[in-house]
Amino acid sequence: GENVEQHPSTLSVQEGDSAVIKCTYSDSASNYFPWYKQELGKGPQLIIDIRSNVGEKKDQRIAVTLNKTAKHFSLHITETQPEDSAVYFCAAYYNTDKLIFGTGTRLQVFP
């Protein structure tokens, strides 16, 4: 069945360092991979997404890479800031019908 694995479950970094979160999906037909940031007490907010026809996408300090052969995609945050602290979820479309979410990564950025 559909499955999205996400690692690590928690990640602590010093302000200014980089953070990388990795996801693996199971459905080879998946063609859209969004990343969401969820702050305490709020709903998930889309921060970046990538489609299967590109290998990398960047938006300021955030980048996402996709390896369709290996069915991996990753979120890269550079020059982390305390306000980046949140829970991050990856997701992938299953059977082009519904989003399946990863288990989440709690990122803590220490000043």
Added chain:
Amino acid sequence: SAVISQKPSRDICQRGTSLTIQCQVDSQVTMMFWYRQQPGQSLTLIATANQGSEATYESGFVIDKFPISRPNLTFSTLTVSNMSPEDSSIYLCSVGGTGGETQYFGPGTRLLVL
């Protein structure tokens, strides 16, 4: 992106009662989705709601427990029926498409059942 609001933002309920959660979108959308997020967990899809048709429920969720209405293209409700403490969760409404269209989420309804 769509602006989504949910009511109530939070509630504390007694077991055996029911709560109806409202989701309002600022533009007409075809697909609306209801998710559950148990404490410290990921998001699990409850059902997909299309206007003018019955909601489609995911495995493990049934209409008697989570009835959904979708009276028009900007509004939906989810009812959590005959609640138990295990229903304590965040319930999230989202809008968007399938097949690779972006989904946007509301702020969520935080439910505690005593």
